[in-house]
Amino acid sequence: MTENKEQPVVQMRSITKRFLDVTANRNINFDIFAGEICALLGENGAGKTTLMNILFGYYTCDQGEIFIKGEKADLSSPKDAIARGVGMIHQHFTLVPSQSVLENIIIGTDSGRGFFLDLRSARDRLLEIQKRFGLQIDPEARVWTLSVGQQQKVEILKSLYREVDILIMDEPTAVLAPSETVELFKTLKHLAEEGRSVVFISHKLNEVMEISDRIVVLREGEVAAERKTGKTDVRELANLMVGRDLLERIEKKRITPGEPVVEIEGLTALNDKGLEAVKNLKLLVRKKEILGVAGVSGNGQTELSEVLFGLREPVKGSIKIGGRLLRAGSPVSAINLGMGRIPEDRIETGLLMELTVEENFILENHVSPGFHRSGLLSFNKIHQFSDHLIRGYGIKTAGRDAAARSLSGGNLQKLILARELSGEPTLVVASQPTRGLDVGAMEYIHKRLLQEKERGAGVIVISEDLDEIFTLCDRIVVMYEGRIMGDVPIGEASREQIGLWMSGVRK
Amino acid sequence: MISIRIVKREPLPGWARILIPIAAIIVTLILSAIPILIAGGKLWKSYYFLFYGALGTRFNLLETFVKASPLIFTGLAVAFAFRAKFWNIGAEGQLLAGALAATWAGIYFTGVPGFMLLPIVMISGFLAGGLWASIPAILKTKLRVDDVVSTLLLNYVMIHIMGALLFGPLQQPGSSWPRSSEIIEAAKYPMLLSKSRFHLGIPLAFIAVLIILFINKKTIFGYQSKAVGVNIKAAHFGGINTTSVILLTALISGGLAGLAGVGELCAIQYRLIKDISPGYGYSGIVIAMLGNLHPVGVLFSSLFFSVIIVGAQTMSRMTGVPYYIAEVIQGMALMVMLVFLLFTEFRIRVLRK
Incomplete structure (x- = not known):
């Protein structure tokens, strides 16, 4: 033109x-x-x-x-x-x-x-x-x-x-x-x-x-x-x-899933307006399995993730993680049961933007043994932990004392990822893990989630990005108006089918 | 044509944070020349007596510390609460609650051994202030009642409770004034330096600064209360019990204000009177802001305030400038500081076309 x-x-x-x-x-x-x-x-x-x-x-x-x-x-x-x-x-x-x-x-x-x-x-x-x-x-x-x-x-x-x-x-x-x-x-x-x-x-x-x-x-x-x-x-x-060649395709190893890490039964939850957003939901994810939850936004995925994170109390149903019951509406319970949580609204929910990188790292585990002694924070250990995570996850920052605010979007997500995966969780729940991120950061986060699966964790990826779901997952479920529309292993999934489910059409 | 615009600026380096309050104070003093001149004062003479009155003699210097003690406590109280975004405007009421409890203990706990009485008086003053502050904290966490409004209004509730008690059960027998009996000797703060009112409450205030600094920097609770202040949603997500953090913050904040009341009662007045505080609780808000919510900042801004308050008396006597100039200077200091804080985030750009 x-x-x-x-x-x-x-x-x-x-x-x-x-x-x-x-x-x-x-x-x-x-x-x-x-x-x-x-x-x-x-x-x-x-x-x-x-x-x-x-x-x-x-x-x-x-x-x-x-x-x-x-x-x-x-x-x-x-x-x-x-x-x-x-x-x-x-x-x-x-x-x-x-x-x-x-x-x-x-x-x-x-x-x-x-x-x-x-x-x-x-x-x-x-x-x-x-x-x-x-x-x-x-x-x-x-x-x-x-x-x-x-x-x-x-x-x-x-x-x-x-x-x-x-x-x-x-x-x-x-x-x-x-x-x-x-x-x-x-x-x-x-x-x-x-x-x-x-x-x-x-x-x-x-x-x-x-x-x-x-x-x-x-x-x-x-x-x-x-x-x-x-x-x-x-x-x-x-x-x-x-500025470099990206991996042709992220390598996904075929691993047979193990025993269940999370069992959701009859889960019903309301949204902020008091309407049923999640309806009688049943889901099971096994060890060494990545489950993708696809769907058009506003079909209950946000509420589902909030219930899992302990931020929202369901009206009915139970969630078992590693066989133990998640206490409803308790983030502490989710943390203690070994859930790595990556919230969709990272800045509002996951981060303390005014505080330092280090203070963000210890948000969940500053009360765990090793990081404190009789009410006092053990800074030597915390510094070691922080430097270890910054290096291990390649987070670009001036250092552990830099304000989280000074980090770019991709590095903020790496910060959350580092914090949430540092405790070797049995279950990882990642909600829109790469939304708004650039290709490089996206690739890194996908790689890390796949590593978690290989390590033995069960992973739930909630995403509106079908490319992401197809790249990462072993099994796909589609949420529509709070229910599971369909459930299919990746090998048998077609985009057309998933698209139909997303728009509420059942074959 | 020249146009002036306010634009966002890049974050300032750390040393600027220390420099800004100092610069603010200098600018305040320069600006204060205007009302002093309007009041007919001679500028250098007025400033000379302002500082001479506060720092010039041993007695004046020690008086400045005496005045600083309650200001440090209320300033710390407000700063500690604000850091967790618990908007405690109620240090005045908490101060009165502390003084009230200390009066009660200091008059009626005659049975306890002498050396035990003072600690009991102080603890009851701390707890009274703390519990009074925890009412709005509970209202905030359980019913989402706005804490600015509830802490402020509870000041008036406490003023009237105190008034009722001073005309009722706490009134000195035989007196028609709203005042209590004198507390017993063992409940009084010891005087630490001869021929002055330099009392126990002054080193205690300095120790309180160190303790709050320690809590903020080193303890789990200090971290949690900062996290709650920065982003309560993320703090909750991270497993922090935000309700108990806010409650404990309120308890400590109110307790510090309560100790200001204990000091005024047990070291200065020895009996509860209606005017036991000339608004220390409200000055605490200004001091906390001037000190950038930092304990050490609070310490220095309290000292600055007491220099102005104590010095203005001498200045007024020697130059005829009204004593109220002290309050003008205090108000000016806050405004200058707020403007300076604004300029830590924004800067003015002048463009010529």
Whole structure:
């Protein structure tokens, strides 16, 4: 689509940005052309978001120049960027939940006559934009009532309302269901056809291949490569991103499962709204077996994992781990029965972000013998333990005293993994273990989970990512509306069948 | 055109944390020149007498420590609670509870041997403050009652309980004033230095700083209470009994405030009066914030406050600047500190176009 002779609408020249002693962007040249979807690909911490935050005026670069539509731009705030037609939609939306769609869209614009708001003409304009781009949302709906996908549409509308023609989207699909992703892609393509430019920040290779016209790969703050999407493939991109050859396929050893490690019987649990989210569930996982729990999000997987973790009390049913009963609603019981727990909401549930790496390591076992004596923490042992885990799991950090907050997403997940696997658990329950992680971290976590299985643990992987389930698991169950729709060994599983089960169709 | 913007900044190195309170105090003193000048004071003379009054003579210096003792206790109480995100605004009521229990023990426990009485008085003061603080903690953990509101309102409940007792069973026989009888001699804090009011409560306050520092840094409980403060959900996930951690935190916090009351009763007043605290519990909040919730920070900000409080009396006498300037300076110190803390996370950028 893009001709190289064509003048780019955005030129970023020799951009360098440092944060204390970390260089997030080093001497980056990056162009955006009219009418293209350009993917900015890279691992977490490669500098993608930083670069785009500079273009959006959110950060200022230490060195370098930006030209927008041929003019040199000194961007000191997002307002300056928007005035030049650059809009950015972050992963975390900036909407006011209690206000209507229309009110959210006109925030900060001059839509009024003097002192008074002029909602009517704003509404007309919004409806016209909606019609043009097929983004159907009731302007009067309160934002809190909308799904995440709809809220994203509001964000896009907000940008279009401000006449943005260079739209940056930071990992827009991370929060979306598959069907919502399809819709988003349609919208983005429509925008490009109209001559607008889209920058699509992502680390998901398949998506990038599907949506983009051109791909720029960042690695460790520098441009590693630039490719026309038609002239590359997933393997090449993965290698460019990581900077080394990835394993062809993770090796999965065939091991015969042993005795049961977890038996779930008649489990019924309510969700936060008081509705039955898990209904009379029965599951059994054996030693040396990885069970994958697939399903569209919101079908009871979260509640199931919370019950297992001891965070949610079931209304009925029993869970036995290694033959011993799990005390309902007790995280201590789950820990004592030897469950390694990887929560889906790592930062909210699994981590103490303000505390150090070491203080995160000892969250569960600071009361176990060896780590304390008569109420006092034994720091020598704890330091040894922490250094051992940092080395053993290759966690990239300034040291055990660094704040967890300073770690990248992949390293935070490694931190949790190290903590949860350090006690050689008999059962590992991993909920969305690689969501939001880059290829390198994902590969590592998969490898570790497979090692746990070989060691003799039973593993439950709850995931919405079918690729992950197929890569890791020996057996797949599909959850639909709180029940098990189907149960099949990996050898006999087909994607079509699993897909049907996920949508509630029983053959 | 020049435009000014506030932008996020990169995290500050460790030494800045120590420098910031010091800088805040210097800026406070500079800003305090304005009200002093408005009040008609001569600047250098006023500051001279402010510091001379607090530090210039042996007696003044020791008085500064006397004033610091209750402030250290209430400051520690608030800082310790805030660290676990138990928003204890009720140190004032807990201080009164402590003073009340100490009065009761100090008047009626005449049967116990002399050397045993003081420890009993102190323990009952600690427990009374602690138990008073555990009411909002129970309400918070069991019924999710907002702790800011409940701790604050319980201050007034305690003020009225004390008032009722001072006009009732605790009133000094034959007196028509709201005051109790004097506690017996063995219940009084020993004076440690001659010709001064330098009493046992002062070294005790310093020891309390060390103990809290020790609890925070070295003990399982200190770790757990920090974890609860940082992320209660993750602490629960990690198997920490968050309810008992919050309760114990409240007990210790209230107990420290209670000890401030014991000190004022057993070393200064010797009898319970309605005005036993000029708001030490509320000053504790300011001191805890000024000290960045760190025990050593609390120690220094308490000393700074008592310098201002004690010194302002001399300044007022010598220069005619009203004594209330002390409170203005205290308020200013808090605001300057809050602004400085803001600048640890954000910085101002001036752009020329």
